[in-house]
Amino acid sequence: MNDTLHNDRLLRALLRQPVDVTPVWLMRQAGRYLPEYRATRARAGSFMALCQTPDWACEVTLQPLARFPLDAAILFSDILTVPDAMGLGLTFSEGEGPQFACPVRSVADIHRLFVPDPETALRYVMDAVRLIRRELAGRVPLIGFAGSPWTLATYMVEGGSSKDYARIKGLLYDQPGLLHRMLEVTAQAVTLYLNAQIAAGAQAIMIFDTWGGILTPRAYQEFSLAYLARIVDGLTRVADNRRVPIILFTKGGGAWLEAIAATGCDAVGVDWTVDLSEARRRVGAQVALQGNLDPAVLYAAPERIRAQVAQVLADFGPGAGHVFNLGHGVQPGVEPERVGALVAAVHELSASRPTGDGV
Amino acid sequence: MNDTLHNDRLLRALLRQPVDVTPVWLMRQAGRYLPEYRATRARAGSFMALCQTPDWACEVTLQPLARFPLDAAILFSDILTVPDAMGLGLTFSEGEGPQFACPVRSVADIHRLFVPDPETALRYVMDAVRLIRRELAGRVPLIGFAGSPWTLATYMVEGGSSKDYARIKGLLYDQPGLLHRMLEVTAQAVTLYLNAQIAAGAQAIMIFDTWGGILTPRAYQEFSLAYLARIVDGLTRVADNRRVPIILFTKGGGAWLEAIAATGCDAVGVDWTVDLSEARRRVGAQVALQGNLDPAVLYAAPERIRAQVAQVLADFGPGAGHVFNLGHGVQPGVEPERVGALVAAVHELSASRPTGDGV
Numbered sequence: 001m002n003d004t005l006h007n008d009r010l011l012r013a014l015l016r017q018p019v020d021v022t023p024v025w026l027m028r029q030a031g032r033y034l035p036e037y038r039a040t041r042a043r044a045g046s047f048m049a050l051c052q053t054p055d056w057a058c059e060v061t062l063q064p065l066a067r068f069p070l071d072a073a074i075l076f077s078d079i080l081t082v083p084d085a086m087g088l089g090l091t092f093s094e095g096e097g098p099q100f101a102c103p104v105r106s107v108a109d110i111h112r113l114f115v116p117d118p119e120t121a122l123r124y125v126m127d128a129v130r131l132i133r134r135e136l137a138g139r140v141p142l143i144g145f146a147g148s149p150w151t152l153a154t155y156m157v158e159g160g161s162s163k164d165y166a167r168i169k170g171l172l173y174d175q176p177g178l179l180h181r182m183l184e185v186t187a188q189a190v191t192l193y194l195n196a197q198i199a200a201g202a203q204a205i206m207i208f209d210t211w212g213g214i215l216t217p218r219a220y221q222e223f224s225l226a227y228l229a230r231i232v233d234g235l236t237r238v239a240d241n242r243r244v245p246i247i248l249f250t251k252g253g254g255a256w257l258e259a260i261a262a263t264g265c266d267a268v269g270v271d272w273t274v275d276l277s278e279a280r281r282r283v284g285a286q287v288a289l290q291g292n293l294d295p296a297v298l299y300a301a302p303e304r305i306r307a308q309v310a311q312v313l314a315d316f317g318p319g320a321g322h323v324f325n326l327g328h329g330v331q332p333g334v335e336p337e338r339v340g341a342l343v344a345a346v347h348e349l350s351a352s353r354p355t356g357d358g359v
Numbered sequence: 360m361n362d363t364l365h366n367d368r369l370l371r372a373l374l375r376q377p378v379d380v381t382p383v384w385l386m387r388q389a390g391r392y393l394p395e396y397r398a399t400r401a402r403a404g405s406f407m408a409l410c411q412t413p414d415w416a417c418e419v420t421l422q423p424l425a426r427f428p429l430d431a432a433i434l435f436s437d438i439l440t441v442p443d444a445m446g447l448g449l450t451f452s453e454g455e456g457p458q459f460a461c462p463v464r465s466v467a468d469i470h471r472l473f474v475p476d477p478e479t480a481l482r483y484v485m486d487a488v489r490l491i492r493r494e495l496a497g498r499v500p501l502i503g504f505a506g507s508p509w510t511l512a513t514y515m516v517e518g519g520s521s522k523d524y525a526r527i528k529g530l531l532y533d534q535p536g537l538l539h540r541m542l543e544v545t546a547q548a549v550t551l552y553l554n555a556q557i558a559a560g561a562q563a564i565m566i567f568d569t570w571g572g573i574l575t576p577r578a579y580q581e582f583s584l585a586y587l588a589r590i591v592d593g594l595t596r597v598a599d600n601r602r603v604p605i606i607l608f609t610k611g612g613g614a615w616l617e618a619i620a621a622t623g624c625d626a627v628g629v630d631w632t633v634d635l636s637e638a639r640r641r642v643g644a645q646v647a648l649q650g651n652l653d654p655a656v657l658y659a660a661p662e663r664i665r666a667q668v669a670q671v672l673a674d675f676g677p678g679a680g681h682v683f684n685l686g687h688g689v690q691p692g693v694e695p696e697r698v699g700a701l702v703a704a705v706h707e708l709s710a711s712r713p714t715g716d717g718v
Contacts, residue, residue: 164690169655173663216631216653218670255613255632272575274614294575296528304532311577331523 005203005242007140010072014204014245014267014288016321022313022350023071024343025143028329029064030076034336036063047092051077057128058135065140067336068343072140072204073132075197077125079147079208082189083156085121086113096160103159105167110178113185118196125193126200133201144202146194148209148250149186149231150224153179156186165214172223179223187227191234198236198244205235206247206269213252220256229263247290251328254279261287271327276315288321293342295326298334302341309345324350364562364601366499369431373563373604373626373647375680381672381709382430383702384502387688388423389435393695395422406451410436416487417494424499426695427702431499431563432491434556436484438506438567441548442515444480445472455519462518464526469537472544477555484552485559492560503561505553507568507609508545508590509583512538515545524573531582538582546586550593557595557603565606565628566590572611579615588622606649610687613638620646631686635674647680652701654685657693661700668704683709 005011009023031037040060044050051057061076080098084090089101104110119126132142147155155161157168171179194205212224228248237244248260249269260268261283270279270291279289297308309324316322324346330339364370368382390396399419403409410416420435439457443449448460463469478485491501506514514520516527530538553564571583587607596603607619608628619627620642629638629650638648656667668683675681683705689698 164692165655166658166690166692169653170658173653173656173659173667213632217634217637219653252611252632273572273611275576278576294528294532294578296524297532299525299529300532308532331525333523333525 005138005141007071010141010323011204011245013321013323015243016288018320021347022322022324024324024346025070025072026326026330029070030060031330032332033330033334034063051081052124054124054127054131058131061132062135068340070343072143073136074143075129075145080155081122081125082193083152085116088156098155099160104156107178110182113182115185115189115192118193122193126196129197129200129202141203142201143204143206144194144197145206145208146190148207148224149183149190149227151209151211152186153182154211172219183227187230191231195236198239204245206249209250212250225259232263232265257282276312277317280316290323290325292327295328295331298338305338305341306345309342310349313349364497364500366430369500369682370563370604372680372682374602375647377679380706381681381683383683383705384429384431385685385689388429389419390689391691392689392693393422410440411483413483413486413490417490420491421494427699429702431502432495433502434488434504439514440481440484441505441552442511444475447515457514458519463515466537469541472541474544474548474551477552481552485555488556488559488561500562501560502563502565503556504565504567505549507566507583508542508549508586510568510570511545512541513570531578542586546589550590554595557598563604565608568609571609584618591622591624616641635671636676639675649682649684651686654687654690657697664697664700665704668701669708672708
């Protein structure tokens with residue numbers, strides 16, 4: 001895997017090194033807003049078939065790159081493949097979201113959890129990573145990812161999406177020891193899984209803590225951040241003589257940026273509820289920041305998108321260490337042209353700005 | 360309305376005056392978790408009939424007080440009665456939540472919005488307030504409430520609950536002037552409505568900004584907080600020779616407590632994602648704080664509930680200015696006995712604490 005990386009803006013920015021223009025990629029850049037994605041999804045028959053067939057996963061991973069000059073590809077997969085490999089039986093029903101056939105509902109269920117071998121139970125992911133790297137041929141780096149143990153646990157216990165998180169929070173407040181047991185196994189599984197992705201060719205890693213923001217500050221520290229920190233400690237940090245940057249993203253975690261930065265990760269994802277200027281002031285030179293345009297800006301006209309992009313760039317200010325992204329995924333109802341306007345605006349508006357080497 | 364108020368802990372705490380024990384009430388203390396509520400709701404036939412029939416609204420308002428030694432009653436109603444009175448046609452379908460027959464979808468719809476007269480279009484609310492005050496006979500104070508203009512606008516534009524707020528955010532980013540026009544009319548309507556509640560007998564006022572937390576810091580300031588501040592300015596602050604305290608609550612607004620406190624309100628609601636110790640440090644002596652137990656704690660065993668109550672009380676610390684509450688409403692699946700354990704724990708554990716007169 002010693003192909004030259006032609007565009008290394010993402011990796012440089014994540015390590016707070018100077019870049020010519022601010023790199024940009026978007027969460028869910030491969031997804032339902034793209035007609036070509038919907039066509040592939042229809043051919044695959046199910047969302048799980050898309051994820052589990054390396055050819056299809058590769059095809060949809062590359063689709064947004066064919067349209068827009070994005071600075072990274074992100075593996076097309078789902079955070080719930082890990083609990084699926086732990087035997088929970090994942091399916092996606094139309095309009096209903098993810099469902100586990102065997103959710104974790106008893107002490108016995110928790111004791112039955114095990115760490116799956118990534119190269120067997122999740123081999124389809126590793127094959128997809130290898131294939132995407134080959135097809136990318138060094139154009140841009142490939143980001144691998146996983147869900148945080150806490151976020152995975154919420155789905156594993158609730159059995160799918162939830163409105164009030166009654167089961168997982170009941171477990172947290174009533175039997176915290178059992179929840180810790182579950183999070184420990186899950187953290188080990190995620191660590192092995194991400195290291196396998198790195199071995200297969202992932203050049204940066206992002207961990208999605210989608211539901212950390214529903215916790216109290218104390219519970220976040222104890223049940224989410226502690227396991228994120230353990231994973232960061234356990235990850236391979238150099239591959240092919242390049243540092244593999246790690247991005248941690250807790251949605252709704254704006255109050256805890258300092259603590260997230262202190263885990264030893266390279267970059268922190270920031271949603272749109274915090275100004276990047278304030279975020280940067282708070283984390284200082286410790287980490288890079290990724291974000292943080294409100295995804296709903298993509299419903300506006302191109303010139304308004306451009307103005308909002310300019311605002312985010314101005315909020316971050318001069319100096320290295322910014323990866324432009326949304327504060328959450330591209331929404332399915334967005335017109336692809338709006339995404340094009342966003343990507344163009346980031347590159348154009350950041351080209352004239354000093355990127356120096358830090359503040 | 361010159362009846363003596365036998366328990367004025369709530370009003371005193373909201374004004375940062377010393378109290379014997381920390382007052383406690385719970386958002387949605389009258390609601391689906393109570394079998395007697397479900398029985399009344401079944402007799403009423405629909406949620407709207409419950410709200411619109413003063414006898415029933417009074418009955419369910421008083422139900423939790425018959426079970427638990429709560430320190431306040433809160434008017435049983437819904438924040439969406441105001442847009443309903445503006446002609447949007449509110450219904451609640453089982454399991455689907457609120458629906459507007461005529462959501463705001465065009466420039467003409469926005470120009471058609473008007474400020475309803477509270478004593479005609481919302482007379483049923485004022486009648487309920489008067490009846491509840493009579494039935495309470497000064498046992499505890501009655502809290503009146505309304506939704507924030509931004510929160511009402513989200514429902515008015517989306518037509519009901521929303522997952523991604525595409526329409527209202529599209530409006531915000533694409534046609535901010537139109538949204539401002541809508542928020543202005545709505546803020547006037549809310550001000551009149553709350554002043555009518557105060558005239559009818561509401562002794563404290565809470566404004567629920569349920570969806571302020573989905574905004575960027577700038578958009579929150581411009582589209583939500585600015586209108587909250589205007590309402591605070593326009594409210595009657597003294598009735599029957601007593602100050603009528605105003606509580607502002609932006610769910611997910613933990614980052615903006617200082618700005619909320621600066622509106623001139625008397626108290627700020629805090630959800631569970633911020634420690635009260637930090638919240639208090641940030642707002643200082645400007646306002647009282649209301650909150651902030653995670654509602655999911657009510658799924659735990661009574662001794663665990665007690666420990667979490669102790670934590671919240673310890674977080675606030677000694678001194679006046681704390682009203683105990685959840686960080687959001689009581690969830691429907693909670694056993695009523697757990698609520699009893701919470702209320703008892705607040706009174707017992709705070710009885711021994713110094714309440715002085717401020718920090």
